[in-house]
Amino acid sequence: MWSLGVEEQFYIVWPGFILLAVKHFRDNISKALAIFTICSFAFSIYTVYGNAQFAFYFPLCRFWQMAIGGLLVLNKSRLKDTSINNLLSGIGISAILITPFMISEDSLFPGWWSLSPSLGAALVIKAGSQSIISKYLLSNRVFLFLGKISYPMYLWHWPLLVYAR
Numbered sequence: 001m002w003s004l005g006v007e008e009q010f011y012i013v014w015p016g017f018i019l020l021a022v023k024h025f026r027d028n029i030s031k032a033l034a035i036f037t038i039c040s041f042a043f044s045i046y047t048v049y050g051n052a053q054f055a056f057y058f059p060l061c062r063f064w065q066m067a068i069g070g071l072l073v074l075n076k077s078r079l080k081d082t083s084i085n086n087l088l089s090g091i092g093i094s095a096i097l098i099t100p101f102m103i104s105e106d107s108l109f110p111g112w113w114s115l116s117p118s119l120g121a122a123l124v125i126k127a128g129s130q131s132i133i134s135k136y137l138l139s140n141r142v143f144l145f146l147g148k149i150s151y152p153m154y155l156w157h158w159p160l161l162v163y164a165r
Contacts, residue, residue, distance in 0.1 A: 009059050009062075009063075009066075010066060013059065014063070014066050017063075018070065021033060021036070029074065030071070030074045030075070033067055033070050033071055033074065034071060036063070036064075036067055037064045037067035037068060037071065038064075039064075040060055040061070040062075040063045040064035040067060041064040041115075043060055043061055044060075044061040044062065044064060044110055044111060044114070045111055045112065047061050048061070048108045048109070048110060048111035049108065049111075052108050052109065052111070055110055055111065056109065056110055061110060062110065064118075065114065065118045068118055068119070068121075068122050069122070069125075072122055072125055072126060078128060079126070079127075079128075082130070082131075085127040085128055085130065085131040086127070086131050086132045086133070088123045088124075088126055088127040088131070089123065089124050089127035089131035089132065089133035089134060090132075090133060091120070091123055092119075092120040092121065092122070092123030092124035092125075092126075092127065092133075093120065093124055093133050093137075094120070095116045095117060095119060095120030095123070096116075096117045096120040096121060096124070098116075099113065099116045099117045099120075102116075124138075
């Protein structure tokens, strides 16, 4: 259910927020979104120390992750150097993959620990579709198939788990 809640936030709440930001900060939308990103992340850090479960589920503690994507959209410049793009995607995918091995049950999450996979994803996206990671790994038919079935599989098994209890 949490995943569905995040999806609703992304498709309903987030566009409303962006519309308000564009309306009120049209000329400074990038700066406004950057400030919001920093404030949301700071609130996440503050909140996770008091109540990690609340910080995990509360939208304002997680909106900074969506805002990173918004900042990527606003910054449309593409790096033309293939080696830099490959380096960015390599660092990004490494940040995503090593994070689960670095945290434990005692780690406060989201908080600081969510920064690594979030920025890692941003680096992979910024590197573009022609980076080695995107071109040969993420565009691989096996990964595309897993991506296409992962959410439907989640939706399919969730009711079974609920009713099994």
